Amino acid sequence: MAVKVLVVDDSSFFRRRVSEIINQDPALTVIDTARDGQEAVDKAIALRPDVITMDIEMPVLDGISAVRAIMAKNPTPILMFSSLTHEGAKATLDALDAGALDFLPKKFEDIARDKEEAVNLLQQRVKAIARKRFMLSAFRNRSVGEPSPVLNKREQPVERPVARPSISPVFKRSGKTYQLVAIGTSTGGPVALQNILTQLPADFPYPILLIQHMPSTFTAAFAARLNGLCKIGVKEAADGDVLRQGQAYLAPGGRQMLVEGRGSNARLRIIDGNDKVNYKPCVDITFASVAKSFGDKVLAIVLTGMGSDGRDGARLLKEQGATIWAQDEASCVVYGMPQAVTKAGLSSESLPLDRIAQRILVELGRQ
Template sequence: MAIRVLVVDDSSFFRRRVSEILNQDPLLTVVDTAANGQEAVEKAKSLRPDVITMDIEMPVMDGISAVRAIMQQSPTPVLMFSSLTHEGARATLDALDAGAMDFLPKRFEDIARSKEEAVLLLQQRVKAIARRRTFASPRPLATPLRERPAPSALLAERSTPTPAVTERRTPPRRSGKGYQLLAIGTSTGGPVALQRVLTRLPASFPHPIVLIQHMPGTFTTAFAARLDGLCQIRVKEAEDGDQLRPGHAYLAPGGKQMLFEGRPGAARLRIMEGNDKVNYKPCVDITFASAAKTYGGNVLAVVLTGMGADGREGARLLKEQGATIWAQDEESCVVYGMPQAVAKAGIASESLPLSLIGEAIVGEMGA
């Protein structure tokens, strides 16, 4: 049975364009369109689509408010369309906080190198998030940690699918291994997943952290600033020459690649232009491989939710050096692609639910 999609945008041209692209795939069918957020809320309730594509700026009710209302009344996976501007980035992150699962740039020429590639990517994203069931659990907008009265008032958690009976309920036992770096790679569903993991780490976290999230360059500055406000650790967008410090997380800038130089304890980051032959900028494989050269086996690498297999080969190189590799489990992923690739290859020693990963990192790395 085809995946049923509701397309929401105040532009009739864009509604028609998205509908034509989705209807080209025999596994997708557009059941209706809506011109504003209020219509989207009403049609989500009456039509019960499998996926909704949603614009942000619309009359009557904006896309963020519509996502929040849909998640309360008729939870449905939502793919946001966003402009590649700083304000567009902030609005998109707000939409993800409200419950949206993923986003794409609204200008299709920003999505891919060709029209055919852009069409395929949009179709793939819709099919990927349609596989995830969404549950009602209203999530207030995140409040910066440093404005809160107590650490216990951390970011409200986004609901995830009911765990399987076999899901691990407690963090793995500490291995006793020594570490010098925490590296986390992710893609689709990553912004929310990273928030949940990083808000569990204390300000006294004893190691530097690198974050590789597939995200456009105009988004990573805003995302790093948001994480910094939510977390007890410090978070910044990585810059060329940054010296790695304990309790600091460095987010790879979109459109570039992040590598290491120097020796453990005095390593610096190198931020370089990405090769056009590499699909992902930033690329988890490239950063993980560089970590293997600089840190050897003294790395805990975690692969979170995301499409594709980026991170598998880099994780393989790390494991060959003696590093520890963890993957997010299938039940808690938005898209079980990247973690599955690592798990199926026999590289990950643990597959953990998202709710336990932060706690497990603290226990394993001796924070």
């Protein structure tokens, strides 16, 4: 049965364009469109689509408010369309906080080298988030206007709904020593990173490198948001940054983040990188440089995301004796990157999202 999609945008041209792309895939079908947020809420309830594509700026009811209302009344996987501006980044992050699962730029040429690639990417994203409807069941008990269940306060983190194991695992420390934590992610990553980082203490003993597939205009806003929510410091990485304990460095969108030097002399290099590389930033590239600089003293974690970025870098880390973990399938928005690492036999543990922070603290002897 084809995935049923509701397309929401105040532009008739964009509604038609998105509908045409989605309907090109026999596994997808557009069942209706909506011109504003309120119409989207009404049709989401009446038609019960499998996926909704949603604009942010619309009349009557904006996209973020529409997401909140839909998640309260009829939780549905939502893909946001955003402008690649600083304000667009902030609004998109607000939409993810409200419950949307993923986002894409409204200008398809910004995410693909050609029309065919853009078409395939949109179709793949819709199909990927359609599989995660069950993750949203916890929204049903909330009323419209109630804050979404994400980590929205530094002092009192609140968990976003994810699939949970029936029995909480009892973690044991391996006894290994570390100097660095590195985390790579893509689709679903902003919420996953927020979940983990907001649970870490201010005196976290090591630097943390964050590689999130994200447009260049988004990473500064995302780093600033995380910094405001977390006890640790979070910043967009800059060329020449010295790695400090208790500080997380988010790779800038559109560039590559490398590590040079060892221990207290380690610094970040931010470069443009090869245009033939699919991802900027690329988890494989950062992981590979970390393997050279820190060897076995690395705890690397691969979170939710499409594709297999991180697998090759994790292999290099594993060869050096580093520890590799992966997010489990049930709690991923898209089980692509973690699955690639797990199937390759590189991860020693597969962890639910809501347990990763605790597992990190146990492994580092902080719990």
